[in-house]
Amino acid sequence: MRVLVAEDHRVLARTIATGLRRQAMAVDVAGSGDEAERMCLLTDYDVLILDRDLPVMTGDEVCRRLRERTDPPRILMLTAAAEISDKVYGLTALGADDYLAKPFDFAELVARVRALSRRTPTSPPAALRHEGITLDRARREASADGRPLELTPKEFAVLHLLMEARGAAVPHDELVRTVWDENLDPRTSAVRAVVSRLRRKLGDPGIITADKGQGYRLCD
Missing domain, CATH: 3.40.50.2300 (Response regulator)
Incomplete structure (x- = not known):
């Protein structure tokens, strides 16, 4: 947001x-x-x-x-x-x-x-699902194969964007612009660090891939 x-x-x-x-x-x-x-x-x-x-x-x-x-x-x-x-x-x-x-x-x-x-007409459903991962926007809760995930606000926001993309790549700049703000240096490793922690918490190192020149996406 x-x-x-x-x-x-x-x-x-x-x-x-x-x-x-x-x-x-x-x-x-x-x-x-x-x-x-x-x-x-x-x-x-x-x-x-x-x-x-x-x-x-x-x-x-x-x-x-x-x-x-x-x-x-x-x-x-x-x-x-x-x-x-x-x-x-x-x-x-x-x-x-x-x-x-x-x-x-x-x-x-x-x-x-x-x-x-x-409060927008095009607001997406409260719950998003992808390959065993569930994210509830209203409750701000997430789980993987039924296992609750303890996510930081930044981890939750990044996962939210990736799940909304439904397997499409989310550009690095879009993650920075949406989850962080204009004060963050786009060359920073902050996004990479959050994605790395997300992979560990999801329990599957390959669930989030980095497509060179494209961004990050959730794998099927």
Whole structure:
């Protein structure tokens, strides 16, 4: 899942981004409204966490402008404006998909972001299966031949992408872009390390192959 955090308070933005990355989300950060809009035009984000009080262009204006797009990201308003009238305005007049007032509990933010990412007409089935491997997106659980797998958030996210591809190769760059974010050096060995651990946990070194020039894929 790819998320954009539009927040001009640098410490808060960094805290949110770090926490979401630990949940295996790819997170970018924008410090102003115009930057957030520009990044959304260049990248297909699943969820935009949007502060209403942004410099240059307000979050309200960003929300309105993005709603004019054919396929905008899901927008979670994150703001100190906590009155019921503020929430109603954000959800109705501005067209936000969700609204969370500051201060907030981080676990609730994560839950809301995940819920928004599932709220799409083309959302795939909760459970994916491939050659004895089962992955349940809703419960965030995975098993191999009935044996529960203890996966880290990054391992779960990589396995999820590979299973969604149904045997097709997933390019290295796509794994980096979706599971990590723009701050990760694409030449890093992070992807290779996660795939190596996945092979061990799945109990079959050959279940995930690296096709030179193509990426990684699950074997039949």
